[in-house]
Amino acid sequence: MNKIDPELRYTLEAVRQFEDEGAANPTTGSLGPMARNIASQYRRDTLSPVMVMGMLRLSEFAVFALAGALMYFYYVGPQTHLYWEYAVAIPAGSLGAVVLLEFAHAYHIGALRASLRFAGRIALVWSATFALMALAGFFLKNSAEFSRLWFAGWYLSGLLGILALRFVMSRLIRRWARNGTMERRAVIVGGGGAAESLIRSLERQPYNDIRICGIFDDRDDKRSPPIVAGYPKLGTVSELLEFARIARIDMLIVSLPISAEARVLSMLKRLWVLPVDIRLSAHSSALRFRPRSYSFIGSVPLLDIFDKPINDWDSVAKRIFDIVFSLLGIVLFAPVMIATAIAIKLDSKGPVLFRQKRHGFNNEVIEVLKFRSMYSEQCDPTAKMAVTKDDPRVTRVGRVIRKTSIDELPQFFNALVGSLSLVGPRPHAVAAQSHNLLYNEVVDGYFARHRVKPGVTGWAQINGWRGEVDTDEKIKMRTEYDLHYIENWSLWFDLKILFLTPVRLLKTDSAY
Structure with missing residues (x-):
């Protein structure tokens, strides 16, 4: 059943009490005190079910392979002339079982x-794996050379190992579901009858990992x-x-009819x-699209x-990429x-x-860390005044x-620690401003570039959009390239940008 926090099942009087408190205390900001309180409960990250299933696959492969290897060393030993055949059969059989x-x-x-x-299904799959291995040995005409004791020992130990692992994981997942460690947090956008019908449908789903955190709607309480x-x-x-900036939300579900095009598009924008x-x-909805258009809860x-x-x-994968290449960069550029x-210490007073x-x-x-490039008493931490050509605040070093981006x-x-x-x-x-306007006031959808972690270098920078932002066009183009990067991300794309960066930095016309 769907999980419902006691804190969320407020009575109508409790909701009105929170609203009254918000009206009496305008310093709380645009988000009401009840919403802020609920958001604060969801600050910590959760375990993704996709990640848990991925780790389970790896763990079960390891259990199968370890069982086969232990039986090999116990019954056969490394002195056998079929050393490489066993070395291939064990990981191949383990991988086949996971598949x-x-x-x-x-x-x-x-x-x-x-x-x-x-x-029973797991035992059947494990048995089918061994049947396929036996069939492969028959056609390769080498099944008689493998140890029967090893084969039987691997079957029994592997089966016991995976059943024990599944039992432990079952207990862990039940505990994680109870304490909110593993769940998908969702917010319903749009209220009324459509939202109620959606929530009731979600609550009826067995083994549901969705936790509904609340409802947001532009309409007043009458509608x-x-x-x-x-x-x-x-x-x-x-x-x-603002709620989603505080709470770790995984999903927004818009509970509006598809026919309400104007409202749907307005919200999505x-x-x-x-x-x-x-x-x-x-x-x-009576409309039906291709199955791949849908996801299901x-x-x-x-x-x-x-x-x-x-x-x-x-x-x-991206975090591993960051750690490896950050360490490499620190060593190379030390x-x-x-x-x-x-040079900074010798040139002017102040911190490095x-x-x-x-x-x-x-x-x-x-x-964010940088080498100090301005006189310490003239540094501008807020960057309200962009650095311009021949800026007197910049030191000789x-x-x-x-100019060189050193x-x-x-x-x-910063990349090594993860910020x-x-x-x-x-x-x-x-x-940061452009013509006395904050960047988000200049570019519609500017904050969409913050849907991923910012970078030391980026697609916009290697395409020439770096340095001084003296026109609205420059920040618009930066944002356009950043959004292109987000929509087309891959590790190969990251490698391309990383290796092109030193080459493109040779062009320093707009770097002051």
Whole structure:
């Protein structure tokens, strides 16, 4: 059944009490105190079911392979003339079992929760794997050379191993589901009868991992009740943006009829800047699209509108990429960074490093490191005044390191600890402006570039959009290239940008 927090099942009187408190305390900001309180409960990250299933596949492969290897060393030993045949058979059989379990739909939450009910299917798959291996040995005419004791021992130990692992995982998943460690957090956008019908349908789904955090709707209480199916209306769609900056939300489900085109498009235009999956409820619609257009929560169909970029295993691959190449960059550029630090100290008074507050992932404020390139008493942490050509605030050493981008080298450490990525949209200072307007006031959808972690270098920079932002066109083009990068991300794309960066930095016309 769907999980409902006691904190969310407010009575109508409790909701009105929170609204009254918000009216009496305007310092709380646009997000009401009840919504802010609920958002704070969801600050910590959760385990992604996709990641858990991926780790289970790897773990089961390891269990199968370890069982085969242990039986090999116990019954056969490395002195056998079939050393390489065993070395191939063990991982091949283990991989084959994992693939067959995938086809048997053994890797989903329901299968893990009901581990005893799926024990027979798992035993059948493991038996089929050994039947296929025996058949392969028959056709290769070498089955008689393999140890029968090893074969039987591997079968029994592997079966016992996976059943024990499944039992442990079943207990863990039940515990994680209870304490909120593994769940998908969803917000319903749009209230009234459509939202209630959607929530009731979700609650009827078995083994549901969705936790509904609340409802947001622009309509007033007359057209959209303050409580729907036991969940409070937490605010408007505009306030949802602030809610999603605080809480770790995975999914927004828009519960509006597809026929309400104007309202749907209006909401999506405001919501697509968030780093979440956005789905349109289709359970009550008579329209039917191709199956690949839908995702499902149990049997409830949802139209896929936007997907969270660089998610799950992609994020793991990108983090490994950042760690490896950051360490490599720190080692390679260590002499340059040491020499730069000494030159800065000799050239002017003040610290070697300059720390600046910038917008990070999901609009979080992060601290970015740079070599100090200005006189310390004239540094501008807010970046309200952009550096221009022959700017008197820049030191002699500063002109050189800014021109060559050496001042950015300390950001390898940002990428190593995880506040930045090596490749991504370049982070801008929180108060950066173009003609006295903040960048988000100049570019519609500017904050969509924060759907991924910002980078030390990016697609916009290697295409010439770096340096001084003295026209609105420049920040618009930067944003356009950043959004192109987000929509087309791959590790190969990151490698291309990373290796092109030193070449493109030779063009320094707009770097002051």
